[in-house]
Amino acid sequence: MHEFGPVDLLARLLSGLALVLGTYNPYAMSYFHWITEHSGNVSAKILVGVLLLILHVVAILSSMRSLGLIGIGLLTATFASGAWVLIENGLLHVEDPRVFTFTLLVILACVYASGLSWSHLRNRLSGQVDSTDVTFNSPV
Known part of the structure; x- marks a missing residue:
């Protein structure tokens, strides 16, 4: 059985970024801008809109099932606080509305990835075994 590692987390983060920023981004290179062209x-x-909708629903439902509403709220607050620290230390400049919007979209992608x-992550941190791991790795 493949063990979840940093590469897997990075793949989920990149997938979340591709989904969120591919749907909309403030730099006019997204599905939103494509469909608003006449x-x-x-x-x-x-077709692309339906596929994007399906992917967003999967990401939202997976996040809701694994984190719950409170977990999503806490995680969003954590990422937003991290952005605030970057802003206060001069590492992130959100005076430009496009940068501010992009920051919010990256936070959403991070919530999706989480x-x-x-x-x-919970299984690795706690040492618990998922029922699918037990079923598929059973010696019987």
Whole structure:
């Protein structure tokens, strides 16, 4: 059985960033900007929109199931506080509305990645075994 590691967490973070920033970003290179153009293939825009919706629903439901509403709130507050520390130390400049929006979207992607990874992280931290690990690794 593959053990969850830093590469897996990074893959989930990059996937979350691709999903969130591919749906909308303030730099006009996203699905939102593509569909607001009044040209192009409407059926392709609808197909991509449905696929993005499915991926967002999977990320949201996975996060809700693994973290719960309170966990998502606490995690969002943690990431937002981290951004605040970066702002106060002059490492992040959010005077530009695009940078501020981008920061919020990165926080959302981090919440998605955490929600998709939380059960693996919890198992590693606590030493508990997931029922699928027991079932598939059973000597019987």
